[in-house]
Amino acid sequence: MLKSLFAVMIGGAIGCTLRWLISLRFNTLFPNLPPGTLIVNLVGGFIIGAAMAWFVRNPHIDPVWKLLIVTGLCGGLTTFSTFSAEIVVLLQSGKYLWAMSSVMVHVIGSLLMTFAGFAVVNLLG
DSSP states (O other), X not given: OHHHHHHHHHHXXXXXXXXXXXXXXXXXXXXXXOHHHHHHHHHHHHHHHHHHHHHHHOTXXXXXXXXXXXXXXXXXXXXXXXXXXXXXXXXXXXXXXXXXXHHHHHHHHHHHHHHHHHHXXXXXX
């Protein structure tokens, strides 16, 4: 149990730190569709897709790695709450088209990146 807890904590610390750094660097560039939030959600989608495909293909791998990468890293890196807050701000500002565009880009983009992660691992595997 302690090993699992540390795996989630380490992965989460890495993911949260990366999300913060990426947001600092990119979100001021285009505030109507904050690119840092989009980047972390798309990259996280790819990582989780690739990781899940890898773990399915390699069931002998210690499950603690899945906790570290999927639960910790991807959980800390991606952010539904920040995305939701940014959409609410856009809606409250009357930027309805930006809000709906952002929803579409995040949701469809994340699904496509997750699929791409699965596909890359399967092609390489």
